Amino acid sequence: MPELAPLLAALGGGDVALERAGLVWPALAALGALLAWAGWRGPRRVAVPGALGTARGLDPDPAFWLSMALRGAALGLLVAALLGPVAQLRDNPASGEGVDLVIALDASGSMNALDAVIDGRRATRFELARQVVADFVRQRRGDRVGLVVFGERAFTQSPLTVDHRLVLDALARVRVGVAGDQTAIGEALGLATRRLEGRGAVPGAQRVLLLITDGRQNAGRLAPETAAEIARQRGVRVHTVGIGSSGVVPFARGGRDEPLRFERVDLDPETLRRIASATGGRFYHARQPGDLVEIAAAIDALEVRPAASEPRLRQITLVPLCLALVLGLLLTDGLARFGPLRRLP
Numbered sequence: 001m002p003e004l005a006p007l008l009a010a011l012g013g014g015d016v017a018l019e020r021a022g023l024v025w026p027a028l029a030a031l032g033a034l035l036a037w038a039g040w041r042g043p044r045r046v047a048v049p050g051a052l053g054t055a056r057g058l059d060p061d062p063a064f065w066l067s068m069a070l071r072g073a074a075l076g077l078l079v080a081a082l083l084g085p086v087a088q089l090r091d092n093p094a095s096g097e098g099v100d101l102v103i104a105l106d107a108s109g110s111m112n113a114l115d116a117v118i119d120g121r122r123a124t125r126f127e128l129a130r131q132v133v134a135d136f137v138r139q140r141r142g143d144r145v146g147l148v149v150f151g152e153r154a155f156t157q158s159p160l161t162v163d164h165r166l167v168l169d170a171l172a173r174v175r176v177g178v179a180g181d182q183t184a185i186g187e188a189l190g191l192a193t194r195r196l197e198g199r200g201a202v203p204g205a206q207r208v209l210l211l212i213t214d215g216r217q218n219a220g221r222l223a224p225e226t227a228a229e230i231a232r233q234r235g236v237r238v239h240t241v242g243i244g245s246s247g248v249v250p251f252a253r254g255g256r257d258e259p260l261r262f263e264r265v266d267l268d269p270e271t272l273r274r275i276a277s278a279t280g281g282r283f284y285h286a287r288q289p290g291d292l293v294e295i296a297a298a299i300d301a302l303e304v305r306p307a308a309s310e311p312r313l314r315q316i317t318l319v320p321l322c323l324a325l326v327l328g329l330l331l332t333d334g335l336a337r338f339g340p341l342r343r344l345p
Contacts, residue, residue, distance in 0.1 A: 016085060016086070016087050016088075016318070017085070017086055017088065018083045018084055018085055018086075019083070019084030019085075019086060020082075020083045020084050021083070023082075023083060024083065027079045027082070027083060030079075034075070066336055067333050067336060070329050070330075070332055070333040070336070071329075071330075071333055073329050074325075074326045074329040074330050074333070077322045077323075077325050077326045077329070078322070078323075078326050080322050081318075081319045081322035081323055081326070084317070084319065085317070085318040085319065085322065086315045086316060086317050086318060087315070087316045087318055088315055088316075099140070099142075099143040099144070099205065099206045099208055099303055100143070100144045100146075100160055100196050100202060100205045100206065100207050100208070101140060101143050101144065101145050101146070101208045101209075101210065101303070102145070102146040102147070102148055102160065102192040102195050102196055102208075102209050102210070103133055103136075103137075103145070103146070103147050103148070103209075103210045103212070104148040104149075104150060104154070104188040104189065104191075104192045104209060104210065104211045104212065104213075105129065105130070105133060105147065105148070105149055105150070105171075105174065105212050106126075106129075106150060106151070106183060106188075106212055106213035106214060106215065106243075107126065107149050107150065107151050107174055107175070107176050107177065107178055107179055108150075108151040108152070108176070108177070108179070108180065108181055108182060108183045108213075108214075108215060109151070109176065109177055109180075109181030109182075110125075110181075110183070110214050110215045110263075110265045111124065111125045111126035111129070111176050111214055111243075112124050112125070112126065112176045112177075112251050112252045113125045113214065113244060113249040113250070113251055113252075113263075113265055114249070114250045114251055114252045114260070115244060115249050115250065116128035118131060124176070124252050125214055125243050125244060126176050128292060129212055129243060129292065130171060130172075130174065132292045132293055132296050133171060133212070133296075134168055134171055134172075135293075135296065136296045136299070136300060137164050137167050137168060137171070138164065138168070139300055140164070140300070141164075142162075143162075144160045144161060144162050144202065144205075145158075145160065145161065145162075145164060145167050146158055146159050146160040146161070146167070146192075146195050146196075147167055147170055147171060148188055148191050148192045148195060149174050149178065149179055150179050150183075150184055150185075150187060150188035150191075151177065151178070151179030151180035151181060151182060151183065151184070151219075152179065152180030152181065152182035152183070152184050152219035152220065153179050153180055153184060153187060153219075153220070154179065154184060154187040154188040154190075154191040154192075154220075155179060155191070156191065156195055157170045157171070157173075157174060158170035158171075159195060159198065159199055160195060160196070160198070160199070180219070182218050182219035183213060183215040183216065183217060183218055183219060184217065184219040184220030184222075185211070185213060185216075185217045185220070185224045185227075185271070185275075186217060186220050186221075186222035186223050186224045186226065186227040187219075187220040187221075187222050187227075188211065188213075188227075189209070189211065189222075189224060189227035189228060189230075189231060189238065189275070190222050190227045190230065192209050192211075193209065193227070193230055193231045193234055193236050196209065196234070196236055197234065206237070206303070207234070207235055207236040207237065208236070208237050208238075208239070208281075208303055209231060209236050209237070209238045209239070209279075209281075210238075210239050210241070210299065211238060211239070211240045211241065211272070211275070212241045212243065213240075213241075213242065213243065213272070214242065214243040214244045214265060214267060215265065215266065215267065215268070216266050216267065216268030216271065217268065217271065224271050224274075224275055225271075225274060225275070225278070227275075228274070228275040228278045228279055229278060231279050232278055232279045232280075236279060237279050237280045237281045238275055238276055238278075238279040238281040239276060239281040239282050239283075239284070239299055239302075240272035240273070240275050240276045240281065240282075240283045240284070241272075241283075241284045241285075241286060241292070241295055242267050242268075242269050242272050242283070242284070242285045242286065243267075243286050243292065244265060244267060244286070244287070245267060245287055246264075246265065246266045246267050247264065247265070248262050248263065248264050248265075249262065249263065249264075249265050250262055251263055269283070269285055282299075282302070284298070284299075
């Protein structure tokens with residue numbers, strides 16, 4: 001049997017066809033005539049003496065009509081199976097030609113700073129950044145997108161893929177501190193650059209790296225400037241986004257009983273500006289929560305999305321599903337006739 005979720009999506013979206021569509025009207029006419037004959041014939045009636053000595057027949061009871069409905073539905077599904085129903089499922093997401101995009105997202109401890117706002121409530125910088133990145137990925141239809149997460153070390157959370165659902169699922173699993181509390185910007189740039197040359201990358205495609213951080217380099221062996229030079233040599237354009245500003249900011253509590261704490265966070269806008277300038281990208285500074293949304297829109301407009309190609313479709317026969325439903329309806333009819341709704345002969 002095919003996957004249930006894509007199959008239900010295909011059925012809901014109307015992506016269903018019949019292999020023998022020319023037989024639809026004859027099949028419907030025959031089915032209607034058969035059901036009309038069965039309804040007219042009705043169940044066998046029992047003559048019951050009336051009060052004045054006359055005989056009258058019992059009217060068909062609800063159990064008969066329930067049985068008729070179940071059998072009619074089963075017969076209709078059987079006819080549908082004979083017509084060869086098929087569902088068209090997307091074999092792969094739509095892919096484009098042009099942009100390979102890797103997002104390097106800071107998940108260090110400073111991203112727990114509680115100075116962002118989401119839907120009127122206080123939120124951490126990381127919660128806001130993750131939501132904006134998710135919206136940005138959804139807009140990049142046709143691009144190959146990857147995700148690198150970094151703190152004091154960097155790791156690949158999702159390789160380049162045209163299936164953005166995988167990227168979004170990987171993004172949703174990221175938590176602050178998963179890569180350590182410090183910030184290794186150079187390591188993140190180096191790993192993201194390698195991902196743009198690895199599996200999933202297309203030769204000759206535009207290579208774009210989006211770096212999002214709220215701190216400065218305080219971990220890792222690779223200097224940000226060196227990593228930026230490597231990216232430039234590999235033809236990677238880096239856009240850098242600095243979140244927040246330097247100074248004392250409140251931090252989210254680890255538990256309900258812990259008091260709100262304040263710590264100093266130092267953003268290094270000059271380094272981020274040099275990284276972007278060296279690679280032909282742009283530097284953006286998100287000082288307010290709303291700035292991050294505007295910056296994502298600006299980068300989305302700057303990196304023109306390629307025209308997405310049509311996805312490949314594969315056909316899945318629905319005959320087994322129809323036959324399974326027929327069997328279920330007949331079993332239900334049997335339980336109704338010989339169970340609680342059993343009629344007297």
